[in-house]
Amino acid sequence: MAEKLHFSLVSPQRELFSGLVDQVDAPGAEGDFGVLANHAPFMTALREGQLRVHNNGQVTVYDIRGGFADVTPEGLTVLAEHATEAV
Incomplete structure (x- = not known):
């Protein structure tokens, strides 16, 4: 079994997601990027x-506007200025 990444998505209103995932792809200011465990x-x-x-x-999609992504040895945290689950 592949290692999982701890991921947290937070907006000013609430935490939208926190848990273990396989991969996260995000829209970086300098281009899209993907994050896996380690x-x-x-x-x-x-x-x-x-x-x-x-x-x-499964793939869950969120629409985000601005913010920051921080990858550490503990995982990925996204602090978004605005985030909602896409429909």
């Missing part, structure tokens, strides 16, 4: 776009 640490600004959470063959 990714090298970095921090980047986010632009408006779709954040995709991959887990057990």
Whole structure:
């Protein structure tokens, strides 16, 4: 079984997601990027776009506007200025 990534998505209103996932793809200010477990640490600004959470063959999509992504040895935290689950 592949290692999981701890991911947390937070907006000013509430925490939208927190848990273990396979991969997260996000719209970085300098281009889209993907994060898996054990990714090298970095921090980047986010632009408006779709954040995709991959887990057990399912993909959940969130529409986000701005914010920051912080990858640490503990996982990925996204602090979005605005975030909603896409329909």
